[in-house]
Amino acid sequence: MDSVIEDVRVRKILDSRGNPTVEVDIITWNGFGRAAAPSGASTGSREVVSFPEGGVSQVITDVEDLISSELIGMAAEDIEDIDEVLKEIDGTDNLSAIGGNTTVAVSMAAAKAAAMSYNLPLYNFLGGNFIKEIPYPLGNMMNGGAHAGSNAPDIQEFLVVPIGANDMVEAVFANVEIHKRLKELITKKDPNFTGGKGDEGGWIPNITNDQALEIQAQACEEVGDELGFIIKPGLDMASSEFWNSEEGKYVYGQDGIKRDIGDQVDYVKDLIDTYHMFYVEDPFDERDFEGFAELTAKVAKKCHICGDDLFVTNSELLAYGIEEKAANAIIIKPNQIGTLTDTYETVKLAKENDIMPIVSHRSGETCDETIAHLAVAFGAPMIKTGAIGGERIAKLNELIRIEEEMSNPRMANLF
Ligand SMILES: C=C(OP(=O)(O)O)C(=O)O
Numbered sequence: 001m002d003s004v005i006e007d008v009r010v011r012k013i014l015d016s017r018g019n020p021t022v023e024v025d026i027i028t029w030n031g032f033g034r035a036a037a038p039s040g041a042s043t044g045s046r047e048v049v050s051f052p053e054g055g056v057s058q059v060i061t062d063v064e065d066l067i068s069s070e071l072i073g074m075a076a077e078d079i080e081d082i083d084e085v086l087k088e089i090d091g092t093d094n095l096s097a098i099g100g101n102t103t104v105a106v107s108m109a110a111a112k113a114a115a116m117s118y119n120l121p122l123y124n125f126l127g128g129n130f131i132k133e134i135p136y137p138l139g140n141m142m143n144g145g146a147h148a149g150s151n152a153p154d155i156q157e158f159l160v161v162p163i164g165a166n167d168m169v170e171a172v173f174a175n176v177e178i179h180k181r182l183k184e185l186i187t188k189k190d191p192n193f194t195g196g197k198g199d200e201g202g203w204i205p206n207i208t209n210d211q212a213l214e215i216q217a218q219a220c221e222e223v224g225d226e227l228g229f230i231i232k233p234g235l236d237m238a239s240s241e242f243w244n245s246e247e248g249k250y251v252y253g254q255d256g257i258k259r260d261i262g263d264q265v266d267y268v269k270d271l272i273d274t275y276h277m278f279y280v281e282d283p284f285d286e287r288d289f290e291g292f293a294e295l296t297a298k299v300a301k302k303c304h305i306c307g308d309d310l311f312v313t314n315s316e317l318l319a320y321g322i323e324e325k326a327a328n329a330i331i332i333k334p335n336q337i338g339t340l341t342d343t344y345e346t347v348k349l350a351k352e353n354d355i356m357p358i359v360s361h362r363s364g365e366t367c368d369e370t371i372a373h374l375a376v377a378f379g380a381p382m383i384k385t386g387a388i389g390g391e392r393i394a395k396l397n398e399l400i401r402i403e404e405e406m407s408n409p410r411m412a413n414l415f
């Protein structure tokens with residue numbers, strides 16, 4: 001065993017919103033792994049709990065010693081055993097005693113320490129040598145909802161995916177080209193636009209949902225024509241955020257419109273048809289598997305209907321979703337479920353059932369680049385990690401390096 005753990009260190013660091021989060025170092029005799037946990041704003045209600053009641057400070061005072069004393073002497077490469085020990089230390093179903101952010105940072109740091117102990121990059125250590133596919137970057141262009149201020153669209157994320165790009169460099173630069181074009185197009189609609197950005201680096205326009213949809217499509221057309229390949233629009237509607245369960249309606253505050261479930265099915269289907277949407281995440285409330293299934297049945301041939309808050313990277317919820325035919329894609333956020341082992345379990349189930357796994361950042365991030373490696377190792381055809389901003393480009397630039405390092409890399413198959 002080359003990866004015996006000699007030390008575990010946990011510290012409090014800043015995330016991109018200026019909130020505290022945990023960073024973990026795991027030291028083996030010849031390796032080192034460092035990982036930090038991100039945090040959501042539009043979190044799913046069935047995610048594991050991020051931190052214990054006392055927050056990050058309690059992790060430092062009460063949990064660090066507990067984890068170190070159990071993990072020192074274990075092999076970092078025994079990721080499943082490490083994750084099991086973390087869950088035993090916690091002892092709850094939702095990781096509320098030590099926090100899912102604590103466990104996920106330890107789990108990822110252990111994997112990175114193991115990879116370095118064997119002198120391998122993480123994607124290669126976890127994925128093996130036959131892994132050759134680079135995920136397409138799903139870039140965040142405009143923000144609304146919980147990731148923006150008031151007067152922004154209700155739809156949380158206006159996304160693009162450069163499905164015709166030949167490599168990662170072409171792909172990420174296509175996305176930033178659209179981001180730049182959208183600033184010009186927003187300013188035409190709103191001359192007072194100050195260039196404000198949301199949590200994930202997308203613009204926050206003071207325009208209606210429909211106006212945002214129109215300029216998103218226009219930017220994809222224009223930039224796609226200029227670059228000579230297809231760029232498609234997508235959305236994360238994060239609909240749980242504007243679902244009013246008492247009224248039984250989706251309340252679009254910016255447009256002054258309310259839609260019941262049937263209206264919402266028709267509306268989203270219409271958006272997919274009109275704008276040739278390639279991807280729609282969380283078009284319904286996190287408990288509405290039926291609404292998801294109705295839409296998926298209508299559009300699955302041309303669009304990826306993706307569950308984020310619906311599945312929260314949880315294999316049991318995904319298994320139910322598969323039974324119900326609720327979606328054909330799933331967002332994978334390791335800190336929603338708390339360990340790498342459980343994350344992988346969900347990815348495996350998704351792939352076995354033709355559900356596309358899409359590895360994703362959170363709205364509150366750090367410069368940790370681990371998810372770039374996970375997306376490659378898991379064979380995820382897309383990665384959702386913004387387009388600009390230090391904590392977003394940390395992942396994108398790492399993917400450029402991974403692509404350069406691989407022999408015979410190719411872009412993933414999206415269809
Ligand atoms: C990244 C997202 O946001 P958050 O991290 O706030 O859940 C999302 O909803 O996909």
Ligand SMILES: [Mg+2]
Nearest residue numbers: 236238281308
């Ligand atoms: Mg989402």
